Amino acid sequence: xxxxxxxxxxxxxxxxxxxxxxxxxxxxxxxxxxxxxxxxxxxxxxxxxxxxxxxxxxxxxxxxxxxxxxxxxxxxxxxxxxxxxxxxxxxxxxxxxxxxxxxxxxxxxxxxxxxxxxxxxxxxxxxxxxxxxxxxxxxxxxxxxxxxxxxxxxxxxxxxxxxx
Numbered sequence: 001x002x003x004x005x006x007x008x009x010x011x012x013x014x015x016x017x018x019x020x021x022x023x024x025x026x027x028x029x030x031x032x033x034x035x036x037x038x039x040x041x042x043x044x045x046x047x048x049x050x051x052x053x054x055x056x057x058x059x060x061x062x063x064x065x066x067x068x069x070x071x072x073x074x075x076x077x078x079x080x081x082x083x084x085x086x087x088x089x090x091x092x093x094x095x096x097x098x099x100x101x102x103x104x105x106x107x108x109x110x111x112x113x114x115x116x117x118x119x120x121x122x123x124x125x126x127x128x129x130x131x132x133x134x135x136x137x138x139x140x141x142x143x144x145x146x147x148x149x150x151x152x153x154x155x156x157x158x159x160x161x162x163x164x
Contacts, residue, residue: 051129052121055126064076068106073099131144
């Protein structure tokens with residue numbers, strides 16, 4: 001019977017051939033950071049995902065709620081159709097910060113006010129839309145117009161500030 005005696009040095013890992021445990025920890029940490037930083041980018045939707053550019057509407061109704069929330073502000077408006085049926089429109093705007101830079105504040109539009117709005121209907125739920133413009137009934141001044149220049153940007157560049 002042949003017995004072999006193992007060399008104790010052969011059981012000790014060679015540090016030149018081994019990746020330190022700390023390296024694996026840093027790779028894992030980096031991977032988690034990358035995944036977390038991409039989540040908001042992947043979660044945000046585009047216009048074509050929810051709204052239909054062929055469903056442009058111009059309606060009049062009564063504001064039921066104004067939600068100053070991020071990332072998009074929302075206005076809810078009851079619209080009475082020709083058949084007498086009331087439909088609550090859920091209209092998405094841009095961010096509250098951009099709305100404020102256009103000169104619109106939280107007290108400028110409150111529930112119960114009559115408004116005229118233009119926007120695009122939703123692809124699946126038509127009454128969920130993207131707001132293009134909104135003004136109070138009887139007024140020619142728009143509270144919000146998509147694409148309207150920010151007053152702060154104009155002032156910073158020394159250009160005339162848009163009317164509020």
